[in-house]
Amino acid sequence: MVEKRYNYESLKELSLMIFQKLGYSNEDSSCITDVLLTADLFGIESHGLQRLWLYQYGLDTGRINLNAKPRVIKETKLSAVIDADDAIGHPTSVKAMSMSMDKAKTFGVGIVVVKNSTHFGIAGYYSQMAAKEGLLGITMTNTEALVVPTYGKRAMLGTNPIAISMPAKPYPFLLDMSTSVVPRGKLEVHIKREQPIPLGWGVNEEGEVSDNPNEVNECISKKICGGILPLGGAGETFGGHKGYGLALAVEIFTAILSGGYTSDLVRKRQNVEKCCHAFIAIDYGIFGDKKYIEKYLSEFLQKLRDSEKAKGASRVYTHGEKEILNSVDRMKNGIIINEKTLKEIKDICKRYNVPLRKYLIPVQNDLYVDNR
Amino acid sequence: MVEKRYNYESLKELSLMIFQKLGYSNEDSSCITDVLLTADLFGIESHGLQRLWLYQYGLDTGRINLNAKPRVIKETKLSAVIDADDAIGHPTSVKAMSMSMDKAKTFGVGIVVVKNSTHFGIAGYYSQMAAKEGLLGITMTNTEALVVPTYGKRAMLGTNPIAISMPAKPYPFLLDMSTSVVPRGKLEVHIKREQPIPLGWGVNEEGEVSDNPNEVNECISKKICGGILPLGGAGETFGGHKGYGLALAVEIFTAILSGGYTSDLVRKRQNVEKCCHAFIAIDYGIFGDKKYIEKYLSEFLQKLRDSEKAKGASRVYTHGEKEILNSVDRMKNGIIINEKTLKEIKDICKRYNVPLRKYLIPVQNDLYVDNR
Numbered sequence: 211m212v213e214k215r216y217n218y219e220s221l222k223e224l225s226l227m228i229f230q231k232l233g234y235s236n237e238d239s240s241c242i243t244d245v246l247l248t249a250d251l252f253g254i255e256s257h258g259l260q261r262l263w264l265y266q267y268g269l270d271t272g273r274i275n276l277n278a279k280p281r282v283i284k285e286t287k288l289s290a291v292i293d294a295d296d297a298i299g300h301p302t303s304v305k306a307m308s309m310s311m312d313k314a315k316t317f318g319v320g321i322v323v324v325k326n327s328t329h330f331g332i333a334g335y336y337s338q339m340a341a342k343e344g345l346l347g348i349t350m351t352n353t354e355a356l357v358v359p360t361y362g363k364r365a366m367l368g369t370n371p372i373a374i375s376m377p378a379k380p381y382p383f384l385l386d387m388s389t390s391v392v393p394r395g396k397l398e399v400h401i402k403r404e405q406p407i408p409l410g411w412g413v414n415e416e417g418e419v420s421d422n423p424n425e426v427n428e429c430i431s432k433k434i435c436g437g438i439l440p441l442g443g444a445g446e447t448f449g450g451h452k453g454y455g456l457a458l459a460v461e462i463f464t465a466i467l468s469g470g471y472t473s474d475l476v477r478k479r480q481n482v483e484k485c486c487h488a489f490i491a492i493d494y495g496i497f498g499d500k501k502y503i504e505k506y507l508s509e510f511l512q513k514l515r516d517s518e519k520a521k522g523a524s525r526v527y528t529h530g531e532k533e534i535l536n537s538v539d540r541m542k543n544g545i546i547i548n549e550k551t552l553k554e555i556k557d558i559c560k561r562y563n564v565p566l567r568k569y570l571i572p573v574q575n576d577l578y579v580d581n582r
Numbered sequence: 583m584v585e586k587r588y589n590y591e592s593l594k595e596l597s598l599m600i601f602q603k604l605g606y607s608n609e610d611s612s613c614i615t616d617v618l619l620t621a622d623l624f625g626i627e628s629h630g631l632q633r634l635w636l637y638q639y640g641l642d643t644g645r646i647n648l649n650a651k652p653r654v655i656k657e658t659k660l661s662a663v664i665d666a667d668d669a670i671g672h673p674t675s676v677k678a679m680s681m682s683m684d685k686a687k688t689f690g691v692g693i694v695v696v697k698n699s700t701h702f703g704i705a706g707y708y709s710q711m712a713a714k715e716g717l718l719g720i721t722m723t724n725t726e727a728l729v730v731p732t733y734g735k736r737a738m739l740g741t742n743p744i745a746i747s748m749p750a751k752p753y754p755f756l757l758d759m760s761t762s763v764v765p766r767g768k769l770e771v772h773i774k775r776e777q778p779i780p781l782g783w784g785v786n787e788e789g790e791v792s793d794n795p796n797e798v799n800e801c802i803s804k805k806i807c808g809g810i811l812p813l814g815g816a817g818e819t820f821g822g823h824k825g826y827g828l829a830l831a832v833e834i835f836t837a838i839l840s841g842g843y844t845s846d847l848v849r850k851r852q853n854v855e856k857c858c859h860a861f862i863a864i865d866y867g868i869f870g871d872k873k874y875i876e877k878y879l880s881e882f883l884q885k886l887r888d889s890e891k892a893k894g895a896s897r898v899y900t901h902g903e904k905e906i907l908n909s910v911d912r913m914k915n916g917i918i919i920n921e922k923t924l925k926e927i928k929d930i931c932k933r934y935n936v937p938l939r940k941y942l943i944p945v946q947n948d949l950y951v952d953n954r
Contacts, residue, residue, distance in 0.1 A: 284869065284870060286690055286868045287689075287690070288660075288689065288690045288691055288868060289690060289868040289869060291869055291870065317659075317660065317689075318658055318659070318660040318661060319660055319691045319693070321691070321864070321868075321869075323869060346834070358892070359886050359889065359898050360898070360899070361891060361892055361895035361896075361897060361898050361899070362886070362889050362890060362891060362892060362895075362898040363890050363891065363892045363893070364889040364890040366885070366886055366889050374827075374831050374834075376834055376838075383830065383834065385824075385827035385828075385830065385831060387821070387823075387824040387827055387828075388824075389824075391814070391820055391821050392821070408819055408820070410820055411820075413892065416892070416893040417890075417891065417892025417893050417895065418892070418893055435890055441813060441814055441821045441824055441825070442763070442813055442814065442820075442821075443820060447780055448763055448780070448782055448783075448815060448820070449759070449763050449764070449813045449814075449825075451759075451899075451901070452757075452759040452760075452761075452813055453813070453821075454901075455746075455757035455759055455901045456757070456759075456828075458755065458757065458883075458886075458900070458901065459746050459757060461882065462718070462746075462748055462755065462879065465882075466748075466875060466878055466879045466882065467866055467869045467870070467875065468869065468870075469869075469870055469874070469875070469878065472882050472885075474885065492693070494839055496658045496660060496661040496693075497656065497661060497663050497695060497839045497840065497841075498656060498663065498839070498840075498841055502841070503838060503839065503841070506838055506841065507834065507838045510833065510837075510838065510844050511830075513738065513844075513846065514731050514734070514738055514830075517731065517734050517736040517738050518734060518735050518736040518789070518807055519733060519734060519735065519789065520730070520733055520734060520735045520785065520788070520789025520790070521735070521788040521789050521790055523733035523734075523789065524733075525733060526731050526732070526733050526734040527732070527733070527823075528830070529823070529826075529827045529830065
């Protein structure tokens with residue numbers, strides 16, 4: 211697929227303009243834009259401007275409440291529960307993580323959970339907010355049910371990502387992972403390429419492992435049995451019950467603690483989303499000298515990167531390294547936008563009379579990008 | 583393998599007697615025994631009386647310090663750091679989790695980290711301590727390095743288990759999982775049976791995926807390159823980088839926060855263990871009505887168990903269910919002890935003049951147990 215690259219700053223202005231046209235304040239538009247474009251900078255295009263249409267669709271269907279008034283419904287020194295009132299996910303999530311960080315700075319730990327929310331972009335954005343201010347940050351969210359439990363065939367759990375961040379040099383530790391073997395986007399890539407999927411990614415309507423991405427994807431779209439497998443794959447041979455358990459732990463921290471919708475209820479109807487998030491911040495200064503702890507982590511991560519490589523491998527990465535390297539590349543060489551996303555952005559711009567051309571500034575020649 | 587079953591109460595007396603002979607107080611012997619026999623009750627025989635020899639060996643080699651004086655080296659309202667002084671893992675860990683629970687009951691959250699410790703048995707014992715008192719409990723530990731990072735071939739990380747517990751009916755939620763695709767014990771089972779291991783469990787000295795359990799196990803024993811793969815297997819196709827990241831997160835919560843040994847240094851010499859643990863307790867009453875939260879979790883777990891089964895599968899389990907069912911079975915029908923463990927116990931009893939026969943009370947006829 212041809213994927214062109216465009217200037218970051220101009221795309222930022224474009225996204226700001228679009229969210230303002232969708233009805234958001236300058237402040238909220240700026241917040242949402244920063245989350246989306248951080249995903250693009252990190253190289254997680256699936257969660258960047260590629261999602262613009264999803265937010266517009268959410269507003270059109272009533273899944274997202276433009277005039278939402280999120281409120282804190284319970285608060286203690288260390289914790290809070292927020293009812294997001296079906297608001298777009300990003301601004302409430304930034305506020306929730308900020309609350310959690312304030313609590314951590316004052317008392318050592320903060321845990322803020324959010325219910326009745328909508329898609330908040332990449333989980334790693336919020337855990338990184340904490341890391342940037344010298345805290346250990348953890349973010350979780352449940353999602354629409356796409357994942358079948360071990361030995362089951364009905365998708366009951368979301369891809370339920372967990373992100374964990376901690377400051378380190380030269381790269382922070384930033385783990386941002388779904389608890390499923392793959393996110394749904396990977397099925398879509400294989401559908402586009404007309405390639406079978408590896409056995410162990412998903413199951414069909416009978417709960418049998420399938421190599422047909424269309425079959426698995428259709429199960430999800432039609433909300434019939436079948437779906438993606440938990441991290442560790444089918445059964446217990448490769449630890450599928452562990453990924454299933456981690457997805458359940460995310461469900462506890464998000465839906466169960468907040469009293470919100472569990473994944474099996476999220477997006478069950480076109481006009482309902484109601485997912486739940488958790489934002490945890492820990493001031494690791496309560497355990498020792500912060501500079502020493504950061505240095506110790508940095509040294510351990512360096513040891514891993516320096517460790518012996520497997521035959522045929524050139525590098526051992528640590529989590530967060532690729533995101534930082536991608537950001538440097540995208541800032542210099544532009545954000546990657548594929549044809550489909552470009553068309554979606556064009557449609558939105560047309561609808562809201564946004565002069566797209568003004569904001570679409572190519573940075574270099576077109577690239578064939580092999581975005582596995 | 584022939585595995586006989588013996589009366590639980592008598593084995594408890596036997597274990598108590600042995601730890602007293604090894605030099606422990608009644609209180610400590612009782613604590614260690616309870617952790618070991620809980621593993622046997624749960625059906626996790628690899629971490630039950632099968633480990634008796636390991637503790638004796640630890641004392642013999644000086645890895646475990648019989649006269650250790652664990653002490654709190656830093657404490658805040660929500661947190662503590664304990665230097666275990668190379669004590670046997672269980673009593674310090676029970677004290678650490680108790681401290682964490684006291685903090686949670688008073689302030690909402692407690693996080694206690696421990697360094698310079700030794701093998702503490704099953705992580706789930708300590709998370710269950712919290713759940714039994716109406717708290718959400720999390721336990722982590724690093725271990726000797728057995729696991730290679732993604733694209734690496736040098737074992738740099740432990741199997742680094744995470745246990746998470748929360749009260750629910752009729753079974754608590756109890757996830758107790760290593761962050762590797764399998765624990766080392768699974769290699770040993772395949773060696774005994776002279777069976778190849780599934781491709782994706784481990785790599786050889788070159789970092790190539792191997793189906794030879796002897797080859798992978800020897801890499802670990804000789805501390806040369808090669809070892810077990812993280813949850814998700816080799817490379818990134820099935821999410822191996824996620825298991826690697828989770829193992830790193832455990833390393834952060836245990837070794838980095840406590841300033842103790844990272845897994846690459848644990849048990850590096852025969853007379854050194856020095857692993858690190860983390861014990862977290864959260865009073866979920868800070869988020870809402872505890873009875874309501876417990877009921878909501880119980881209902882969601884029941885929904886999962888009731889969900890449609892994959893073709894050929896008879897049940898969808900939730901985590902903690904098997905442990906409770908096994909406990910009921912073992913209490914009634916006896917604890918399973920295999921021949922090798924029986925021989926080890928005989929040797930220890932001979933050395934310390936413990937009248938083994940008195941404590942070894944068979945419960946039923948010998949069974950052939952297929953302990954996959």
